[in-house]
Amino acid sequence: MAILPELTLLSAAVAFFGLSLSKQLDGVQTRNTAVAFGIVTFICSLITLNDQGSVFMGAYRVDLFSQFFKLVISMGLVFVLIAGQNLKDIELEIRPEYYMFLFLSCLGLMSLVSSVELITLFVSLELSSFALYLMVPMRSDRKGLRMQMEAGIKYILFGVFATGCMLYGMSYIYGLTGTTYLTDIVTGLQKVSSQPAAFFAVVMVLAGFFYKLAIFPMHFWVPDIYQGASNETTAFVATVPKLGAVALLIRFVILLPGHADILVGLLMVLAICSMFYGNLCALVQTDVKRMLGYSGIAHAGFILLGLLTLKVSGYATVMYYIAGYVFMNIACYMVLANVSANGENLEISDLNGLHRRQPMLAFVLAVGLFALAGIPPMVGFMGEFMFLAGALREGHIVLVTLAAVNAGIAIYYYLLVIKAAYTADPEERPSVEIDGLTRFTGVLLVLIILLMGAFPSKIIAFAGTAVQTIM
Amino acid sequence: MDCLILKEGFPLLSFLIFFPLAGAVVMFFFSGERFARWWTLAVTTVEAVVSIPLITGFDTTTVKYQFAEMHTWIPQWHINYILGVDGISILLVLLSTLIMPFCVLASWRYIKTRVTQFMICLLIMQVSMVGLFVALDFMLFWVFWEFMLIPMYLLIAVWGGPRKEYASIKFFIYTMAGSVFLLVAIIALYLKNGSFFIPDMMWQNYSTTFQILVFLAFFLAFAIKVPMFPFHTWLPAAHVEAPTAGSVILASVLLKMGTYGMLRFCLPITPEATFTLAPYILWLSIAGIMYGGFTALAQHDMKKLVAYSSVGHMGFVTLGIFILNSRGVEGAIMQMINHGVTTGALFLCVGMIYERTHSRELRLATGVGKYMPWYVTFLAFFSLSSFGFPGTNSFIGEFLVLAGTFDVNKPLALAAIPGTVLAAAYMLRMLQKIIWGGTDNPDQSYLKDLGFREIITLAPFLFFVFWIGLGPQPFIDLMHTSVVNLLQQLNDWQQQANVAAIILQ
Numbered sequence: 001m002a003i004l005p006e007l008t009l010l011s012a013a014v015a016f017f018g019l020s021l022s023k024q025l026d027g028v029q030t031r032n033t034a035v036a037f038g039i040v041t042f043i044c045s046l047i048t049l050n051d052q053g054s055v056f057m058g059a060y061r062v063d064l065f066s067q068f069f070k071l072v073i074s075m076g077l078v079f080v081l082i083a084g085q086n087l088k089d090i091e092l093e094i095r096p097e098y099y100m101f102l103f104l105s106c107l108g109l110m111s112l113v114s115s116v117e118l119i120t121l122f123v124s125l126e127l128s129s130f131a132l133y134l135m136v137p138m139r140s141d142r143k144g145l146r147m148q149m150e151a152g153i154k155y156i157l158f159g160v161f162a163t164g165c166m167l168y169g170m171s172y173i174y175g176l177t178g179t180t181y182l183t184d185i186v187t188g189l190q191k192v193s194s195q196p197a198a199f200f201a202v203v204m205v206l207a208g209f210f211y212k213l214a215i216f217p218m219h220f221w222v223p224d225i226y227q228g229a230s231n232e233t234t235a236f237v238a239t240v241p242k243l244g245a246v247a248l249l250i251r252f253v254i255l256l257p258g259h260a261d262i263l264v265g266l267l268m269v270l271a272i273c274s275m276f277y278g279n280l281c282a283l284v285q286t287d288v289k290r291m292l293g294y295s296g297i298a299h300a301g302f303i304l305l306g307l308l309t310l311k312v313s314g315y316a317t318v319m320y321y322i323a324g325y326v327f328m329n330i331a332c333y334m335v336l337a338n339v340s341a342n343g344e345n346l347e348i349s350d351l352n353g354l355h356r357r358q359p360m361l362a363f364v365l366a367v368g369l370f371a372l373a374g375i376p377p378m379v380g381f382m383g384e385f386m387f388l389a390g391a392l393r394e395g396h397i398v399l400v401t402l403a404a405v406n407a408g409i410a411i412y413y414y415l416l417v418i419k420a421a422y423t424a425d426p427e428e429r430p431s432v433e434i435d436g437l438t439r440f441t442g443v444l445l446v447l448i449i450l451l452m453g454a455f456p457s458k459i460i461a462f463a464g465t466a467v468q469t470i471m
Numbered sequence: 472m473d474c475l476i477l478k479e480g481f482p483l484l485s486f487l488i489f490f491p492l493a494g495a496v497v498m499f500f501f502s503g504e505r506f507a508r509w510w511t512l513a514v515t516t517v518e519a520v521v522s523i524p525l526i527t528g529f530d531t532t533t534v535k536y537q538f539a540e541m542h543t544w545i546p547q548w549h550i551n552y553i554l555g556v557d558g559i560s561i562l563l564v565l566l567s568t569l570i571m572p573f574c575v576l577a578s579w580r581y582i583k584t585r586v587t588q589f590m591i592c593l594l595i596m597q598v599s600m601v602g603l604f605v606a607l608d609f610m611l612f613w614v615f616w617e618f619m620l621i622p623m624y625l626l627i628a629v630w631g632g633p634r635k636e637y638a639s640i641k642f643f644i645y646t647m648a649g650s651v652f653l654l655v656a657i658i659a660l661y662l663k664n665g666s667f668f669i670p671d672m673m674w675q676n677y678s679t680t681f682q683i684l685v686f687l688a689f690f691l692a693f694a695i696k697v698p699m700f701p702f703h704t705w706l707p708a709a710h711v712e713a714p715t716a717g718s719v720i721l722a723s724v725l726l727k728m729g730t731y732g733m734l735r736f737c738l739p740i741t742p743e744a745t746f747t748l749a750p751y752i753l754w755l756s757i758a759g760i761m762y763g764g765f766t767a768l769a770q771h772d773m774k775k776l777v778a779y780s781s782v783g784h785m786g787f788v789t790l791g792i793f794i795l796n797s798r799g800v801e802g803a804i805m806q807m808i809n810h811g812v813t814t815g816a817l818f819l820c821v822g823m824i825y826e827r828t829h830s831r832e833l834r835l836a837t838g839v840g841k842y843m844p845w846y847v848t849f850l851a852f853f854s855l856s857s858f859g860f861p862g863t864n865s866f867i868g869e870f871l872v873l874a875g876t877f878d879v880n881k882p883l884a885l886a887a888i889p890g891t892v893l894a895a896a897y898m899l900r901m902l903q904k905i906i907w908g909g910t911d912n913p914d915q916s917y918l919k920d921l922g923f924r925e926i927i928t929l930a931p932f933l934f935f936v937f938w939i940g941l942g943p944q945p946f947i948d949l950m951h952t953s954v955v956n957l958l959q960q961l962n963d964w965q966q967q968a969n970v971a972a973i974i975l976q
Binding site: 313355359370375376377381385386388389392393400401404405407408411412415419422423424456457460461464 | 544545546547548588610613614617618620621624625628629635636639640643644647648651652654655658659661662
């Protein structure tokens, strides 16, 4: 029963497949079913948190590390489902399909974090990605611009390219070690660790996950897809898949015994480029989703700061931070999805005077953005602090200074949005109505963001133990 | 950890930090402007009363941190929740608890929109102010230091004047940009010492380069907060646009965080860099005093005038700190308190005029003395205090600072003298215009004199103006032991360094 969450997701996907065949669709009912399945998945993940085991001839392993990620994935899923519950921009007839792909994508992610064999891993990754490729163009075609089609095609092309890189790297790994099991690969790579091919192979595989996490130079898809996809889809694309990417990055960075210096150097360069590129581009955005996309690139750079310490404490911080990142972002996207009247994209000026139109959403947005900006005592700050402290402990003074500069730059564009929400005049913009569930979820997200930031030690300790199980 | 005197029983300092927070949380569940006003007044008054035992129970003979509390917080990074007060911080803690009820009173009618949120911001502000002055763990300090930006930003950005967007963003970004390197410096110090406990970081033998770098990171953050010339440009904008209560908090407490940081961190953690760089900072202080004085002289906006005078007054504080003798430092701390009392009161006075005339223009407020005798009486005393008239509080502070400076460096002291003259010039100019004006005064006959609430708001400030002015000894006694100890250790450290240098030769 260790794979209970996956089974729930699978049954949810099947159920929605059945629902998609029915002629009489009820939007509210569909939504309620989805949220209910999401909550059941979360409960299952909670139940199986401490389970251990392995299935499919050792290709699929359930351990503390994978269960930690599954728990956060299921939480993220529930929050995304509630944040985007109205699916304003998805036509009613295709909503069951939309939900089906959403659950399939989550299923792919959950099996991704449990995969310890290259083929399983690849299949899981593709399952999660292809579902997303289909969700992006499902946005209804307003104004005939076909923006969602452009986004969908870009997503697939970039995605296939990244997958190609990864497969290429995997073929090298198999060629060098003769196995597809990660545990055997570690020992196999140790024998050939002096060869550049081993380094090349791992970096190529990493590139595939850099794509998922949107790290420079694999970031090009981010702003366009965020902009082209509906608000609800972006809320998912921008958050939950990154959990899978981070889990696998940790698994693969651990693999590489030799070449540590070169790997650290490479990650350092990528981190600096991502941070500067993301932050500087975000400064000039007017579309909120694009801005959040660029800020996501900058945050991905910060995450590399934790990875490149190559220490258990660094990996634990990465796990803590990415969990917090998911909640901070969902808080922001929840506001966007609710403020957007018909599911259209929002300019920063569309948030003007939000505190008068809907004080609750303005508050959630402010907390989410201040957390992303790294203001204590919120989770974004604690993660950032631990990244800086960990990197400085390894002696990367230049990197830390540049990261600190970036933290200073980032505050500006977050403040622009907060300024619009709190100080600008609403003018003619209508007030925003939200239901009790959204209100409750908003409070819950704010509490999670604050409490994770104020009391990080338990989570860090837990993440540390989880990482040790896969070392 | 033996420099702490742990408090048994009731955790007074924690209560002072978290009681306003609890008060703010309660307000989320109740609406109604009336309730918000009275509730906040009650919370801040209770807070002020509860903080009195800090004085009565304070032991002036010890240099240890008193009322201390200690709990582990994040063991992985050796971050602890450690609180305590000593002679340097006690007056500042009391200043921030005692001033808040009057901020609430000053906002009673001034704030008309979204009163509940305003009051929540005030209470959250109080949390971070008290927390910052009593934190003995550097991370805890940092958390309060940064968090403080959010309520202050909202106070300016939501309830501010016409240019509130510009002023609030400038305030936020300026302060935040200054302090990112402070975080790096804190982490660097942690990696050297293995703990974030502030006293553990003091008087260690760091290398010269390390000290200079850390000092510069500290100095940038603190100088922006003070603000020292040339980092002061955010201050007039923020002051002018902030609502009265925001200005009072900004002037009375926020600016002190910078000078408090210099005393608490720069001197003991980086003594060598302090000795090396002090001369430059001293002359920068002089520049600030002169600059503040001259610009204040040219202002037509009363709030701007008081804001620029702040730059000058804070110049005296940094002058006193970096002159590094006991008169100077004690004078500096006194001046911090005095500035909090006097400038806070002046901002209240400006706010009261603004509520009546809806303008801060000096020429529209001329000749109100005839119609508002009570008001101008208060204003006159606060203005006299502002330029250090003997018998008022600022005289004590400025005199001590100047006396300390004369002991060490005569040219420097002489250079500061014109600053005090300038202060008299701009304050008397403002006073003359407001009380009497000229032959072309606008019609002020519609003005009502101060009401009971407003007199209650101003009277305690006046009380402290005279108490500190006429009998400053109790205040100096509170800080004396700690200051002497700080300077003694600084001296010892310098002698040690000299001996080491001689041995090396």
